[in-house]
Amino acid sequence: MMALFRNLFAAALFVGILAAFEPLNYKDCKSTFKINSVKADGCPQENGKCVFKQSTFKINSVRADGCPQENGKCVFKRGTNPTIKISFIPDRDLPKLKASVRSKISGGSTFTTFSLNNDNACEHGIECPLKAGQTYEYTQSVEIVNTYPVVDDVQVNWVLSDEDDSNKKEICIVFLAKITE
Numbered sequence: 001m002m003a004l005f006r007n008l009f010a011a012a013l014f015v016g017i018l019a020a021f022e023p024l025n026y027k028d029c030k031s032t033f034k035i036n037s038v039k040a041d042g043c044p045q046e047n048g049k050c051v052f053k054q055s056t057f058k059i060n061s062v063r064a065d066g067c068p069q070e071n072g073k074c075v076f077k078r079g080t081n082p083t084i085k086i087s088f089i090p091d092r093d094l095p096k097l098k099a100s101v102r103s104k105i106s107g108g109s110t111f112t113t114f115s116l117n118n119d120n121a122c123e124h125g126i127e128c129p130l131k132a133g134q135t136y137e138y139t140q141s142v143e144i145v146n147t148y149p150v151v152d153d154v155q156v157n158w159v160l161s162d163e164d165d166s167n168k169k170e171i172c173i174v175f176l177a178k179i180t181e
Helices: 002-020
Strands: 021-023 033-041 058-066 073-077 083-089 097-105 112-115 135-143 151-162 165-181
Touching: 002 083, 033 165, 058 165, 083 151, 083 165, 097 135, 097 165
Parallel strands: 033 058, 073 165
Antiparallel strands: 021 033, 033 083, 058 083, 083 135, 097 112, 097 151, 151 165
């Protein structure tokens, strides 16, 4: 009986976690892999949308967690760990993918690299090697540390690239964000 209760609780928790992720609007530019979706948990659509572009795989969807929408921007709160989910379909077999996240404050000319705990995309919901035509969902969090400045306009670039050739941006999404207290 106790095992049944634990299984029901785990199933309810899993459904609750899935329900928190909401689709985000994005733009697919020059994708070689098909992106199915990009989603954000805690990022409902309200009077605006996130803008995503420059992907080489076909993007199906983009979702994010911990990124409520405000005037078309994901709002990242310092001290949180927002999560992004990118569903995609590769157009060719690929042994591995490497993840990177960079940001640029509005008016700035240089990008700052976000530190990922693990940049091996194959350890974030993707089973490698990737097979052409198969659907994959990459899931990873990034820490918004308390030392980040509070800013209204940040461009975020999230890239999944060929591990052997970082110039091949198989998935590249760009969206606007702001960082709050």
